[in-house]
Amino acid sequence: MRVVLAPDSFKGSLSADAVCAALETGVLRAVPHAEVVRVPMADGGEGTLDCVGAATGGREVSLDVSGPLGHPVTARYLLAADTASAVVELASASGLPLVDPARLAPLRADTTGTGQLIADAVRRGARSVLVCVGGSASTDGGTGLLRALGARFLDASGADLPPGGGALPDLDRVDFTGVSDEVRATRFHIACDVTNPLIGPRGAAAVFGPQKGAGPDEIALLDRGLTRLADVLADTFGTAVHRLPGAGAAGGTCGGMLATLDATAEPGCALVARSVGLPEALTGADLVLTGEGRLDRQSADGKVVSHVARLAAERGIPAVALSGQTVPPLDDLHALGLTAALSIADGPRTLDAMTGSAAALLAHTAEQALRLRLS
Known part of the structure; x- marks a missing residue:
């Protein structure tokens, strides 16, 4: 199973590369022999x-x-x-x-x-x-x-x-x-x-x-x-x-x-995706995991998740986004090709508590997403 990781950073918490590391931990818990490809992303701004x-x-x-x-x-x-x-x-x-x-x-x-x-x-x-x-x-x-x-x-x-x-x-x-x-x-x-x-x-x-x-x-x-x-x-x-x-x-x-x-x-x-080779990395992928700190209606307007979802959909690859918070409706993201959006929150927490536990929560949620995919 080939899984491509293409998240944005979780601003104030984790760099895009650190998000990839956490996601990979979760993926390998569920599928120890998965081929994991890290492609940390950004939208052309910070990072x-x-x-x-x-x-x-x-x-x-x-x-x-x-x-x-x-x-x-x-x-x-x-x-x-x-x-x-x-x-x-x-x-x-x-x-x-x-x-x-x-x-x-x-x-x-x-x-x-x-x-x-x-x-x-x-x-x-x-x-x-x-x-x-x-x-x-x-x-x-x-x-x-x-x-x-x-x-x-x-x-x-x-x-x-x-x-x-x-x-x-x-x-x-x-x-x-x-x-x-x-x-x-x-x-x-x-x-x-x-x-x-x-x-x-x-x-x-x-x-x-x-x-x-x-x-x-x-x-x-x-x-x-x-x-x-x-x-x-x-x-x-x-x-x-x-x-x-x-x-x-x-x-x-x-x-x-x-x-x-x-x-x-x-x-x-689009510029960053080409620069880091995301289109090529998606060749033969079975699943794409992406994400950012908060998913809402604005995420469909040129943000990392929207672009990754569009590229995945063009290739018939399911794309799942993980975030600290998901704010409905997300219809525009789904229309672009996002298969599902999952919050990593495991219960009521302060922002500081979420930020401090982001890596562990990302790993846990990625693991569950992979187990659902395998079911």
Whole structure:
């Protein structure tokens, strides 16, 4: 019996690899001679470096870069062994957790640090870069990232705009002459887990600005800035990203990259699944176990469980998801191909108690799922 394990992490409790280890323990209790294939997954956000690194090798590179508000932070990215490709997590250099909640500055936070990571990878030879854009602290349209790659954003007097989305309403033109041939020759793959456009009521500022500290007036200013940025980029590069689905990801970083670089955007789960070889691992599988910390209606919208269920269903393989909590209805997940969803809870417990016992509970529930499968 071949069982593929393809879970997300249980945030705050277990990494995806640790979840795999617990699931494998349970599977082998029920079927001692099972062939177990571990494929830890992520959705393109936190944990992606670890998943891709474990599957493909390569090495982590640590770099001191500019944080969201200009303070120095030590960030990391993954460089392939042959240096031809790299994986960069925006959250590592430009993420919201890097800003003190009491010091949120939505108008001046920017993505310079992420661009510095990319520039370092390109300098070392990477010509294919996967950029995971979840969890940003800024709404700068990716201008900080592009500045770090050599671009300039100028006002009507020819002066450089200050960092952050708050300055973008004054944008007059973009100067790309400082962007190197190496960057221009690099193919960028953007792992994007939202479908929001760049501007408007569902845009980057309106939807994600509040969590970054923006009030109503600041949201309106940021939206005007992103609109102005999109106008100038369309005039300069010929690509209009104003209402492009996904362009609003990471405070518009996705839109800025799509308009200016050789870049494509795709749901993070699909990119990660290909990077770690999940489609190939499913060949000949009899069962897939997946999971995440909480399963609810939102899990069907581009999360790991939904993508794993879809891949399994396309191959006629039953897929079972384990989670700390399952919140019905889960009809959308079942429609995508999920066979069943099981909670690992064994009774009333506090969150801390569940977190501390997650590995043991996962192993127990996986064992029971396998015994049911064999019945």
